Amino acid sequence: MTLSTEHLLRTASTLERALDALSRIPAGQRDVEQDIMYDLYRNAAVKSFELSLETTGKLLRKAIKAFNANPREVDSLVFNDVLRYAGKHSLMDEAAVVRWIQYRANRNSTAHDYGVSFANETLALLPQYLIDLRQLAKRIQGVFDAAN
DSSP states (O other), X not given: OOOOOHHHHHHHHHHHHHHHHHXXXXXXXXXXXXXXXXXXXXXXXXXXXXXXXXXXXXXXXXXXXXXXXXXXXXXXXXXXXXXXXXXXXXXXXXXXXXXXXXXXXXXXXXXXXOOHHHHHHHHXXXXXXXXXXXXXXXXXXXXXXXXX
């Protein structure tokens, strides 16, 4: 079975479309229809973020196994340690590891708080997250390609 980041990149595209749609809805006073559309696209963006972050974790585990002689050890790592291993094996730099840990902390909070202010905090992270996501997907795919 060939491993691929295709699904991950699709979630990135979905996230990008949701952010683009949000940017076209006027700020401030909105009518009821615009408010509904804003909520719809905001929720789509947050959900795409959550899905892509979980998918990234699964793919990173698979990629890290290429560097580790003990796959069971990789399976037992918590998410933040997976990110640190990714940094250790040059899948991301130290600054990116810190950002990814922040993304994960934010994701853990979205699972418990769906308030508007929290959703807006998440939205503020997403433009940089999208850049980081696409860069990491390329590096993960490079590991998968090298293994074949």
